[in-house]
Amino acid sequence: MNEFLELTLSGLSLGTIYALIAMGFVLVFKATGVVNFAHGSILLIGAYAAARLQGDLGFWPAVAIGAAIAALAATLLDVLIMRRVRTSEPTTLAILTLGIDIVLATELIRRIGSSILTSGAPWGSEVVRIGNVVIPEARIAAGIVAVIIIAAFGVAFRFTDWGVAMRAAAADGRTAALMGIRLNRVAAGAWALAGALATIAGVFFTSFPSPGVDNATGLSALAAIPAAVIGGLDSLAGALVGGIIIGLVATYTAGYQGDLAFLGRGLSDVAPYTVMLIVLLFRPSGLFGEQKVTRV
Amino acid sequence: MRGLRATYGDAGDALAGVDLTVPDGAVVAVLGNNGAGKSTLLRAISGTLPLEGGRITGGAIHFRDRDLAGADPTAIVRAGLVQVPEGRRIFADLTVDENLRAGALAVRDKAAKAQARARVFELFPQLKDRTGQKGGLLSGGEQQMLAIGRALMSRPTLLLLDEPSLGLAPRIVEQIGEIIGEINREGTAIVLVEQNAAMALRIADEAYVLETGAVTLSGRAADLAGSEEVRDRYLGIGGETESATATGTGDATDPAAVPAAPRRSGALASGAPATRRATPLALVAEGITVRFGGIVALSDVSLQIDPGSTHAIIGPNGAGKSTALNVLTGVYTPTAGSVRYGDTTLGGLRPHRIAAVGISRTFQNLALSAEATVERNLLVGRHRLTSSGYLTTAFGLRRARRELAAQREAVREVAALVGLEDDLHVLVHTLPYGARKRVELARALCAEPDVLLLDEPVAGMNARESAAMSQTIAEVRATLGLTVVLVEHDMAFVMALADRISVLNFGERIADGPPTEVQRDPAVLEAYLGAAQPDTPDDAPQAGA
Numbered sequence: 033m034n035e036f037l038e039l040t041l042s043g044l045s046l047g048t049i050y051a052l053i054a055m056g057f058v059l060v061f062k063a064t065g066v067v068n069f070a071h072g073s074i075l076l077i078g079a080y081a082a083a084r085l086q087g088d089l090g091f092w093p094a095v096a097i098g099a100a101i102a103a104l105a106a107t108l109l110d111v112l113i114m115r116r117v118r119t120s121e122p123t124t125l126a127i128l129t130l131g132i133d134i135v136l137a138t139e140l141i142r143r144i145g146s147s148i149l150t151s152g153a154p155w156g157s158e159v160v161r162i163g164n165v166v167i168p169e170a171r172i173a174a175g176i177v178a179v180i181i182i183a184a185f186g187v188a189f190r191f192t193d194w195g196v197a198m199r200a201a202a203a204d205g206r207t208a209a210l211m212g213i214r215l216n217r218v219a220a221g222a223w224a225l226a227g228a229l230a231t232i233a234g235v236f237f238t239s240f241p242s243p244g245v246d247n248a249t250g251l252s253a254l255a256a257i258p259a260a261v262i263g264g265l266d267s268l269a270g271a272l273v274g275g276i277i278i279g280l281v282a283t284y285t286a287g288y289q290g291d292l293a294f295l296g297r298g299l300s301d302v303a304p305y306t307v308m309l310i311v312l313l314f315r316p317s318g319l320f321g322e323q324k325v326t327r328v
Numbered sequence: 329m330r331g332l333r334a335t336y337g338d339a340g341d342a343l344a345g346v347d348l349t350v351p352d353g354a355v356v357a358v359l360g361n362n363g364a365g366k367s368t369l370l371r372a373i374s375g376t377l378p379l380e381g382g383r384i385t386g387g388a389i390h391f392r393d394r395d396l397a398g399a400d401p402t403a404i405v406r407a408g409l410v411q412v413p414e415g416r417r418i419f420a421d422l423t424v425d426e427n428l429r430a431g432a433l434a435v436r437d438k439a440a441k442a443q444a445r446a447r448v449f450e451l452f453p454q455l456k457d458r459t460g461q462k463g464g465l466l467s468g469g470e471q472q473m474l475a476i477g478r479a480l481m482s483r484p485t486l487l488l489l490d491e492p493s494l495g496l497a498p499r500i501v502e503q504i505g506e507i508i509g510e511i512n513r514e515g516t517a518i519v520l521v522e523q524n525a526a527m528a529l530r531i532a533d534e535a536y537v538l539e540t541g542a543v544t545l546s547g548r549a550a551d552l553a554g555s556e557e558v559r560d561r562y563l564g565i566g567g568e569t570e571s572a573t574a575t576g577t578g579d580a581t582d583p584a585a586v587p588a589a590p591r592r593s594g595a596l597a598s599g600a601p602a603t604r605r606a607t608p609l610a611l612v613a614e615g616i617t618v619r620f621g622g623i624v625a626l627s628d629v630s631l632q633i634d635p636g637s638t639h640a641i642i643g644p645n646g647a648g649k650s651t652a653l654n655v656l657t658g659v660y661t662p663t664a665g666s667v668r669y670g671d672t673t674l675g676g677l678r679p680h681r682i683a684a685v686g687i688s689r690t691f692q693n694l695a696l697s698a699e700a701t702v703e704r705n706l707l708v709g710r711h712r713l714t715s716s717g718y719l720t721t722a723f724g725l726r727r728a729r730r731e732l733a734a735q736r737e738a739v740r741e742v743a744a745l746v747g748l749e750d751d752l753h754v755l756v757h758t759l760p761y762g763a764r765k766r767v768e769l770a771r772a773l774c775a776e777p778d779v780l781l782l783d784e785p786v787a788g789m790n791a792r793e794s795a796a797m798s799q800t801i802a803e804v805r806a807t808l809g810l811t812v813v814l815v816e817h818d819m820a821f822v823m824a825l826a827d828r829i830s831v832l833n834f835g836e837r838i839a840d841g842p843p844t845e846v847q848r849d850p851a852v853l854e855a856y857l858g859a860a861q862p863d864t865p866d867d868a869p870q871a872g873a
Contacts, residue, residue: 119381193433200419200430207417209376212405212434212482 034164039287040280045171047279048178052233053256054263054271055185056226062202062266063222066114067126071230071257073136074109076250078102078231079151079238080140083245086152094152099231106227107220114223115216141247150244157240174236181232182272189268198222202266252301255282258308264321273319278304342368344541345387350486355508355518357532357549359525359558361787361817365541366521367414370488373519374411375401391486405434408485414521415494416475420464424455424474427463431478440483448477451507468623469500476507486517493524497834505531523817524644526856529553540789608635608778608811609670611656611687616665618651618835625651627835628665633779633828638805638812640822640843643832644855649815650692652832653783656813657689658682669779684712688777690768692784692815698757702748702767705756706739709774713738739774745807746770746800762793766800773804779811780804786818794821801825823847831855 053075060068082098089097109132117125155169189195201208201218209215230253237253238245259278263270285292286300311319343365350356360366371377372384375396389396396404410431419427428448432441449456452473458466463474472492479487489508493501505527512518512531522528528549529535535552537545545557552558611633618626626648633639641649654660656667658679667674669685677685688709696705714731721728743749746766751759756767765785772780785801786794798821805812816822822829822843829846831839833855839846846852 119379193429196422196426196429197433199422199426200433203419203421204417206376206379207413207419208430209379209401210374210405210411210413211431211478212402212410213430214400214402215379 035287037165038167039283041165041167042171043280043283044276045175045178045279046283047276048175048182049233049236049275050256050259050278051182051272051275052178052229053237053253054260054275055182055268056229056233057256057260058263058265058268058271059222059229060226061260062268063198064110064114064118064219065122065125066129067122067265068226069126069129069257070109070133070136071226072250072253073133073140074102074106074227075230075234075237075253076137076140076245077105078227079234079245079249080144080149082231082235083149083151083238091152091154095232095235098235099228102227102231103224104227106223106230110220110223115219118219137250140250144245144247146247148244148246149238151235151239153235153239155240168240170236170240174239177232177236181229185229186268194221255301255304258304261308262311262318264318267318267320270318270320277307281307342382342541343372346538346541346543348536348543350517350519351533353512353515353517354534355512355520355532357528357535358519358521358538359523359528359535360538361523364538366538367490368541369538370411370490370519370521372397373404373409373488375399375404376411402434405482405484408483409488410479410482410484410486411488412475412479412490412492414490416468416471418463418466418471418474418478420462422463423460424463424466425459427474427478428455428481431481435482441481444481444483448480451480451510452477468496469503472496472500472504473507476504476511480511480516484516486519487511488519488521490521491523492520493522493527501527525553525558529558539791608686608809610635611667611669611779611811611813613652613656613667614665616652616655616662616667618648618655618660619663624835626655626662626832629832629835629837630665631830631837633811633813635811636809637827638801638814638825640814640816640826640829641832642816642819642822642829643838647832647855648835649832650783651835653689653781653813653815656781657687680712683775683777686776686778687781688772688775688779689781690765690772690783690785692787696756696764696767696771699755701753701755702743702759702770703736703739703752705767706742706752706771706774707735709771710735710738712775742770742773745773745804762789762797765789765797769797769800769804773808777810779813781813781815783815784817785814786816786821789818791820794818797821798825819847 053071057068057071060066060071078098078101080098081101082094084094085097086094113128113132114125117128153170153173155173158169159166160169160172189198197208197213197218198221200211201213201215205215208218233256234245234249234253238249255278256275259274260271261274262277263272263274281303282300285303289297289299292299315321346365346369348356348358348369358366358369368377368382371380371382373389373396375398377383384397387397391407391409394407396407396409399407419430422430428445432444435441435444454470455474455477458470463471466474476487476489476492492504492508496504501524508518508520509531520528520532529552530549532549535546535549536543537552537558545552545555547555611631613629613631616626616629616631617624629648629652631639631641631652641652643649651660655662656674658674658677658681661675669687672685674682674685674687697708714735721732740749740752743752746769748763748766748770751763756764759767769782769785772782782801786797789797801812801814802825804810812825814822814826826843829839829841829843830837831846831849831852833851838851838855839849841849
């Protein structure tokens with residue numbers, strides 16, 4: 033029972049991290065219609081920069097600068113590359129982001145090499161005991177920070193002019209343009225925000241119990257893509273729910289790996305995708321996704 | 329606006345030199361059929377053409393002292409020129425309040441925003457009680473009010489309205505018309521694009537008629553409302569001369585004058601069996617009702633389409649014509665009522681099953697594979713008549729090759745029938761619009777249907793192309809013995825071709841009979857021009873409400 037509680041809490045925490053990544057993914061998709069497979073590399077840029085800088089600057093300034101660098105990188109991708117081909121087919125755009133991802137990931141992995149860069153988070157490997165339940169401090173911090181960011185984001189999305197512009201542009205870009213909303217600016221803003229969210233998620237993702245940023249970080253962050261897909265790709269609430277589902281599933285399958293040995297090793301890497309397939313079988317547009325209706 | 333030209337991709341000019349002047353504080357109506365270039369005109373003015381893959385290729389848009397051609401949409405909104413898009417396009421998931429805020433995002437001045445907001449609530453008191461409600465839950469009329477209100481939030485000096493009456497009940501249209509007048513009295517100039525000529529001409533000072541990307545008629549609105557030409561264009565009354573050419577057998581008209589007219593192929597002229605002669609049955613729809621959410625698109629509509637006849641379904645925009653066609657082809661399942669073809673009940677059959685029964689259709693907006701040749705597109709139409717599977721075709725077995733050769737021959741015959749035999753190996757996207765419409769017709773014929781449903785076959789064509797198309801359809805029908813069901817706006821075309829006409833308005837059948845009867849029917853005149861009987865009691869259902 034204790035084990036189950038521990039796993040649930042740490043799954044929820046991991047889930048909120050996935051949710052941050054998935055929200056960035058969804059944000060870009062809603063604002064520009066691009067399924068951004070380079071999101072993992074953008075996360076890696078931010079997390080890598082933060083890990084490199086934390087020794088000199090301290091943890092929080094490093095995270096802030098890392099987030100700014102990732103936001104800038106994502107914005108540049110949008111302005112220099114994606115904007116020029118905005119009217120292309122969605123599939124073409126997705127394949128383009130795959131290419132960008134390969135280029136970015138290759139360079140980052142070359143820089144990281146075989147080293148493991150610690151995130152330098154102040155909570156290190158401390159744990160908190162509540163009764164018999166043991167939780168790493170890092171997980172608690174991740175959960176709290178993620179929940180605060182998601183809530184702030186939700187409020188901004190709902191009540192600010194920026195939020196209204198963003199939602200209007202996502203709902204119907206052509207009409208939003210007619211109202212004088214600058215679609216290019218909304219798009220660049222979405223990419224930048226996605227980059228910043230990914231960095232914050234990336235920093236927690238590479239904090240304890242994970243050893244740090246290594247050359248596989250971008251790849252494991254990709255599990256946020258099934259989270260976004262489960263949620264429906266165009267729903268921020270869906271990204272949150274999808275993230276938590278994936279976090280729980282990944283943690284349970286890793287925690288109970290001993291009991292699930294008959295399914296083979298490395299189950300927790302595969303499980304998110306399995307869940308995604310099962311959800312899509314029954315809900316092709318995801319849990320919260322908009323049903324596409326075509327009029328002839 | 330001077331000599332404005334615009335194009336989408338390389339599809340030729342969607343606007344070919346349009347001149348239009350809007351005096352300060354005036355209401356100018358732009359009339360025209362589907363595909364005439366009205367929407368392109370508005371997109372060009374509001375700077376949103378690039379979003380649709382189009383661009384302005386010539387001419388200028390002067391607004392006050394600025395040239396707005398090619399400016400970005402935000403700059404144009406800031407300059408005081410705002411468009412209310414066709415179909416309202418309110419943000420359904422945003423609240424009424426948020427919709428209004430979205431309209432004011434280009435404005436920085438807080439006081440101006442508050443003032444604009446107060447003004448909107450003054451014009452539309454209904455909206456004030458519903459600020460927290462989601463836009464999508466408003467009725468059609470309220471959505472139109474919200475769309476106009478949203479545009480007014482940036483305090484425009486020129487308001488562009490695209491089809492504000494579309495799909496709304498007459499009483500609501502009346503109300504919208506009054507509000508437009510009210511907005512105008514405050515000093516805002518208005519460009520009103522409408523298919524509802526009655527409403528537009530009543531409130532406009534000046535009017536332009538647009539046809540295939542060019543202004544064909546312009547003048548004071550009152551003069552146009554009384555003009556023969558406008559009556560002719562919208563009702564086909566007095567269009568005897570045009571009808572004559574449309575149905576002409578070709579010996580009276582110089583063939584060179586009708587460039588797109590079909591040339592008879594050798595096979596046909598020599599009497600060789602071209603394509604199978606059709607054996608159509610009666611197509612009967614009884615008491616069809618279709619609801620989308622709370623909107624009733626069709627209400628208890630019955631249609632009796634006799635075998636071998638040409639039956640037209642007409643009505644103003646939003647009357648339910650396309651819905652009717654979609655029910656006949658099984659795209660929509662009606663909420664109530666049944667569709668029978670001969671003894672077969674079509675209700676609930678999947679579209680491909682309906683195709684197999686012998687009913688084939690074309691689409692209002694072209695649905696062709698643009699990057700493939702005409703022949704390839706037509707072969708798709710043969711699909712239901714082929715038997716080779718993936719493997720036999722992939723391995724190029726003899727049976728598959730023989731079948732392909734036979735299909736190619738059949739396709740060639742159909743192409744000859746509609747005058748496309750020389751274009752078989754041309755890529756579809758290189759063809760002009762009129763020819764693409766023919767490709768759609770040919771593809772539908774390739775399925776060897778008994779019943780051919782045509783959704784606006786001459787939309788966007790000029791009078792000459794339309795006459796040629798009319799001739800082709802008449803010939804095809806005579807040669808193959810088909811039943812033809814037409815949905816069309818071009819009245820001259822319909823009057824010339826149809827044996828029987830059903831008129832829909834707001835989802836109800838308001839008239840049914842031979843063309844001569846229908847075009848004199850007071851209810852039809854009322855629906856189209858609103859001028860015949862101004863005092864008709866307003867008992868129409870509120871389809872859009």
